[in-house]
Amino acid sequence: MGMTAKAAFAMLPLATLLCVLWLAVEVNLPAVWSWSWVPALGVSLDFRVDGLSLLMLLMITGVGTAVFVYAGGYLEGHPQQRRLFVLLTLFMIAMIGCVTADNLIVLFLFWEMTSLISFLLVGFNHEESGSRKSAQQALLVTGTGGLALLAGFIVLGHAMDTLSVSTIVARLPDLEPTPALTTALVLILVGAFTKSAQFPFHFWLPNAMSAPTPVSAYLHSATMVKLGVYLLARLDPGFGEWVLWEWALKGVGSLTAAWGMVLALRERDLKRILAWSTVATLGTLVMLVGLRGEGATVAVGALLLAHALYKAPLFFVAGNIDHGTGTRVIDRLGNLRHAMPWTAAAALIAGASMAGMPMSFGYIAKDIILSAKGGDDVFVFARAANTVFGAIAVAVAAVAAIRVFWRHPGNNETPEAHEGGLALVAPPLILALVGVLLGVFPFFVQELIAEASVAMTPGTEAVVVGLALELGPAMLSVAVTLGVGLAVYLFWDPLHRMFERVAAVVGPVGMATQYERALHGIPRMAAASTRWVQHGRLPGYGVLLLGIVALLTALLLVQAWDAFVWPGWEPVSAGYVGACLLIVAGAVLSLFQADRLVLLLCAGLVGFGSAVFFLYVGAPDVAFTQFVVESVFVVVVASVLLKLRLQGRGQGLHGEAWRPTAAVVSVALGAVVALVLLVASAVPFDGSLSDFFARQSVPAANGRNVVNVILVDFRALDTLGEITVVMLSLLAAWPLLAAVRAQMRSASRDRQASKGGHA
Amino acid sequence: MSPRPVMLDVVARPLYWVILLASLWVLFRGHNEPGGGFIGGLVAASASVLWAIARGSDAAARRLPLGSPMKLAAVGVGIGVLSGLPAWWMGQSFLTHWWGTVPLGLTDLTVSTVLLFDVGVYLCVWGALAGYALALLGLGEDGPVDEDMAGPQNDRRDS
Numbered sequence: 007m008g009m010t011a012k013a014a015f016a017m018l019p020l021a022t023l024l025c026v027l028w029l030a031v032e033v034n035l036p037a038v039w040s041w042s043w044v045p046a047l048g049v050s051l052d053f054r055v056d057g058l059s060l061l062m063l064l065m066i067t068g069v070g071t072a073v074f075v076y077a078g079g080y081l082e083g084h085p086q087q088r089r090l091f092v093l094l095t096l097f098m099i100a101m102i103g104c105v106t107a108d109n110l111i112v113l114f115l116f117w118e119m120t121s122l123i124s125f126l127l128v129g130f131n132h133e134e135s136g137s138r139k140s141a142q143q144a145l146l147v148t149g150t151g152g153l154a155l156l157a158g159f160i161v162l163g164h165a166m167d168t169l170s171v172s173t174i175v176a177r178l179p180d181l182e183p184t185p186a187l188t189t190a191l192v193l194i195l196v197g198a199f200t201k202s203a204q205f206p207f208h209f210w211l212p213n214a215m216s217a218p219t220p221v222s223a224y225l226h227s228a229t230m231v232k233l234g235v236y237l238l239a240r241l242d243p244g245f246g247e248w249v250l251w252e253w254a255l256k257g258v259g260s261l262t263a264a265w266g267m268v269l270a271l272r273e274r275d276l277k278r279i280l281a282w283s284t285v286a287t288l289g290t291l292v293m294l295v296g297l298r299g300e301g302a303t304v305a306v307g308a309l310l311l312a313h314a315l316y317k318a319p320l321f322f323v324a325g326n327i328d329h330g331t332g333t334r335v336i337d338r339l340g341n342l343r344h345a346m347p348w349t350a351a352a353a354l355i356a357g358a359s360m361a362g363m364p365m366s367f368g369y370i371a372k373d374i375i376l377s378a379k380g381g382d383d384v385f386v387f388a389r390a391a392n393t394v395f396g397a398i399a400v401a402v403a404a405v406a407a408i409r410v411f412w413r414h415p416g417n418n419e420t421p422e423a424h425e426g427g428l429a430l431v432a433p434p435l436i437l438a439l440v441g442v443l444l445g446v447f448p449f450f451v452q453e454l455i456a457e458a459s460v461a462m463t464p465g466t467e468a469v470v471v472g473l474a475l476e477l478g479p480a481m482l483s484v485a486v487t488l489g490v491g492l493a494v495y496l497f498w499d500p501l502h503r504m505f506e507r508v509a510a511v512v513g514p515v516g517m518a519t520q521y522e523r524a525l526h527g528i529p530r531m532a533a534a535s536t537r538w539v540q541h542g543r544l545p546g547y548g549v550l551l552l553g554i555v556a557l558l559t560a561l562l563l564v565q566a567w568d569a570f571v572w573p574g575w576e577p578v579s580a581g582y583v584g585a586c587l588l589i590v591a592g593a594v595l596s597l598f599q600a601d602r603l604v605l606l607l608c609a610g611l612v613g614f615g616s617a618v619f620f621l622y623v624g625a626p627d628v629a630f631t632q633f634v635v636e637s638v639f640v641v642v643v644a645s646v647l648l649k650l651r652l653q654g655r656g657q658g659l660h661g662e663a664w665r666p667t668a669a670v671v672s673v674a675l676g677a678v679v680a681l682v683l684l685v686a687s688a689v690p691f692d693g694s695l696s697d698f699f700a701r702q703s704v705p706a707a708n709g710r711n712v713v714n715v716i717l718v719d720f721r722a723l724d725t726l727g728e729i730t731v732v733m734l735s736l737l738a739a740w741p742l743l744a745a746v747r748a749q750m751r752s753a754s755r756d757r758q759a760s761k762g763g764h765a
Numbered sequence: 766m767s768p769r770p771v772m773l774d775v776v777a778r779p780l781y782w783v784i785l786l787a788s789l790w791v792l793f794r795g796h797n798e799p800g801g802g803f804i805g806g807l808v809a810a811s812a813s814v815l816w817a818i819a820r821g822s823d824a825a826a827r828r829l830p831l832g833s834p835m836k837l838a839a840v841g842v843g844i845g846v847l848s849g850l851p852a853w854w855m856g857q858s859f860l861t862h863w864w865g866t867v868p869l870g871l872t873d874l875t876v877s878t879v880l881l882f883d884v885g886v887y888l889c890v891w892g893a894l895a896g897y898a899l900a901l902l903g904l905g906e907d908g909p910v911d912e913d914m915a916g917p918q919n920d921r922r923d924s
Contacts, residue, residue, distance in 0.1 A: 273841040626799040630791075638814055642898045645818055649904065708864055708877070709796040717801060718883050720858040725882075726845050729889040733838040736893045740835055743900035750904060 012078040015091040019070035019098055026063045029055060035457055036172075037600065038108070047111075048169050054108035057457025061235055061307055062105040062229075064454070065314045069228040070098050072433035076322055079221035079429025080329060090557055094224065097123040101229050105236060110159040110169045115239075117155065117201070120230050121148040127225060128217040135752040140213040143521065147210040151200025158193030161186055171240065178244030187712060191245060194237070202234025202288045205262040209518040212273070212281040219325025223518075225282050227317040232310060239306055239462045242295050255296025256472060262289025267398040272505045273496070276324045276334045276406060280317065283360075283402045286395055289315050295462075305374040307458035312359065312371035315441035319356035320406050323349055327410060329430065331423040335740065339410040344672035345423040350411040351764040352434035356540045358405030359441040361400040361491065363485055366445040372396065372484065400491020405498065549671050563681055573688035581622040588615030603647050610640040653754075777819035781828075784812035792887050793880075802883035806890025808842075813895040814902070822903035825895070830888070834896030841889025848881035 029037065037057035043051045055063070074094060083088045100123060103116035122145070163169045165186040166177060203211035214226050225231070238255065245251040265287030273279045287309070294306045326349040327342065328334045343350040359368035407622030425431065444451055494501065513568065539550070576746075592611030599605040613636035620629035699712050699720065709715040717725050775864035788808035795801030831837050849860035862879040 028859075202882060213793060361897070627804065628799070630799055630804050631807060634804065634811060638807065638811050638894065638898060641811075641814055641818070642901050646901050646904060649906065669917075707862070707879070708875075711795060711797055711799060711801065713799075714795045714801040717803065718796075718879050718886070719862050722849065722862070722882060725886060726860065727847070729838075729886055729893075730842050732893040733842050733889055736835060736838055736896045740896060743897075743904070745905075747900070747903050 058461035155197025162190035192502035198234035223321035243623035259293025319434035355438035357403035396487035401494035541748035585619035802886030810894035837892030845885030
């Protein structure tokens with residue numbers, strides 16, 4: 007892929023970023039666009055950009071520009087680089103659609119699009135089985151959540167009688183909880199939790215790290231995994247007062263934050279360490295959405311932005327180390343600052359922001375989070391989790407920024423380590439520097455965060471206080487966190503060994519193991535059910551099918567037993583009786599035949615008897631048709647049977663084992679059908695339609711044969727459809743039968759050849 | 766190889782035409798008497814089955830109009846659609862049928878798009894049913910000798 011093509015691809019997010027900036031400066035929010043799409047279902051392409059959407063859009067396009075540039079350098083010379091760029095572009099479009107859509111169905115479509123493209127991106131190195139497995143896991147977890155989300159959206163849309171997100175959010179606070187709304191709430195929570203890797207669906211995110219680094223930085227830290235948080239924040243003004251909502255978000259978020267940080271200590275792969283800390287951050291974000299109060303709202307906006315600005319560069323750093331040394335395992339890395347000075351600088355700046363050092367945007371985010379908690383009602387667990395979270399964030403930042411670049415000179419097993427090109431160095435440096443810039447001059451984003459907060463909690467005013475750069479009370483807790491974090495960092499290896507032992511106990515019952523178990527269970531279950539239902543024995547299929555029909559019809563009959571009117575006895579003609587005797591004779595005779603050909607003839611007797619019957623009840627056309635069809639059928643099948651017999655196949659009847667069951671099912675089905683016919687014939691006949699056709703046949707259609715007039719004139723379109731179906735069925739069956747014939751031809755040729763050989 | 770009966774082989778040719786004529790009679794009387802395109806097509810298909818048993822299914826397929834059941838069925842559907850088009854072009858709803866008479870001196874011939882439609886049904890049913898029947902009859906018909914040339918002589922030489 008040439009320079010020009012890469013530059014052209016990178017222009018896409020850059021141009022979009024400029025558009026978004028123009029939107030932010032020039033247009034009064036919220037901006038609304040709308041096109042009609044499926045008016046009958048209330049689905050229209052509604053798009054609405056408010057502060058929250060704007061914040062997400064800036065992250066998508068801003069980090070997107072860096073990712074596109076970085077991908078150009080990271081996959082330099084990769085034969086499928088173009089595919090990566092196309093997928094990344096599609097992904098960016100899906101994200102933009104998702105955070106601007108104001109219609110539940112449209113939002114869901116873009117949401118699913120991100121899941122699908124994520125699958126393709128995680129599995130980008132599809133020759134590796136690990137990549138394929140991770141991609142499948144990501145798709146199954148987020149896709150299942152997507153299904154729950156769709157169900158939740160449909161229930162919510164039905165209960166609210168509109169699909170417009172903004173209308174639903176505006177109306178919800180006035181409503182009392184109903185079972186429908188609660189169901190919708192739970193389903194939407196499942197969807198959001200799977201997407202944002204919340205406990206117990208957290209395990210897919212670190213495994214998704216088998217994606218190329220630009221993908222991890224873009225999808226799995228800066229944008230896609232934040233969609234769940236985005237959706238929760240979007241719906242928070244509506245559901246915020248619900249106890250279930252509040253406690254689910256607080257509980258699951260805190261648990262995820264704590265658990266993610268603990269699991270980060272277990273890992274030795276730099277990228278996976280970063281992934282677990284992303285899981286923890288997502289948990290913190292979910293918890294903050296669940297907290298009440300304006301401070302929490304501002305904190306969500308600030309942390310969203312801060313995390314994108316430090317985590318994406320850190321992923322780039324991990325990618326650069328991988329690119330320059332060929333490994334990401336921290337035991338084999340050390341003292342890289344000489345070989346990779348620019349990457350080291352980027353890591354240091356981004357790490358400072360992640361650790362919440364003063365003069366970085368991470369510090370401001372942390373400051374706001376602390377004040378948010380301070381203002382809230384007592385929630386000890388959340389606060390404790392946050393202390394752990396902050397401390398381990400410091401440790402993770404120190405591992406990524408200090409350990410591999412400044413420490414462990416003896417660990418440097420990679421003397422060939424080298425710095426990447428400009429495309430690899432510039433994106434992390436620029437993003438990290440933006441983080442510092444906003445840390446020093448927070449008023450650049452003050453307006454943006456304020457707008458986002460207003461979108462999440464209407465009437466928020468507290469933002470101005472939070473965003474000033476102050477070295478006040480937060481300083482103390484920052485110092486505490488720093489101290490604990492540094493201790494964790496220093497004792498990283500002993501802690502790691504300890505958690506390995508814990509994990510050995512937890513592993514067999516953990517979620518990842520359960521997932522594996524469920525995944526392996528699917529083919530086993532499919533195999534078992536296939537053995538049971540699809541056994542390949544035709545008599546068995548017949549018994550099952552007819553048995554179920556008989557059972558269901560019998561249940562219906564029993565249910566309506568009292569309402570039935572039984573027909574009276576009417577004298578019948580001799581021909582009528584004769585036809586019935588013919589049918590009965592054929593049916594009874596066929597019971598005692600062991601030869602297929604004779605059996606066919608007996609069954610044919612039933613058909614001819616029916617034709618005679620039709621003659622006597624005034625349906626000559628039907629009788630005529632029945633005669634011809636029955637003759638052709640018997641002749642063709644008899645001919646096939648004879649040929650099979652000449653080949654020595656198809657002799658005698660198989661399936662003796664089915665006989666007793668088949669007898670029961672046959673008798674039951676016969677009885678049920680006879681009952682239905684009896685009951686149906688007793689219902690007074692509505693002759694208005696047949697009277698109409700009889701009256702209109704000659705004057706309107708010039709024909710005296712009413713049956714034919716109906717077929718070719720009154721209901722000609724139906725007939726046209728029927729003959730089209732007849733033709734299409736032949737189109738489908740013809741090649742199949744031709745293939746069977748060709749197979750038999752080659753078999754017979756082989757036989758002939760072997761005979762010739764013996765002679 | 767199944768030996769083919771000589772008697773059937775002899776009567777097949779006249780019988781084939783008699784059955785086809787009967788099917789046409791059934792088709793054309795259909796609007797006023799029992800019959801019509803559907804039944805006519807079934808009768809015609811039975812003629813093809815007769816030929817297939819007497820001379821082989823490939824020979825029967827070649828004897829069909831257009832030489833192939835699939836084409837025959839498709840043309841039948843096409844004619845059915847065609848019969849509805851005149852009314853549609855003139856602004857009436859699709860498949861509104863037209864009637865007219867052609868004076869022939871002694872008598873008048875009644876023509877209609879209904880008859881065209883019924884011919885379409887006839888051809889489609891003939892083609893489709895014959896297609897199924899011939900394909901089934903063709904199974905196991907092939908010996909090592911190419912069945913395309915199957916005729917009485919071939920059979921005799923075979924057996």
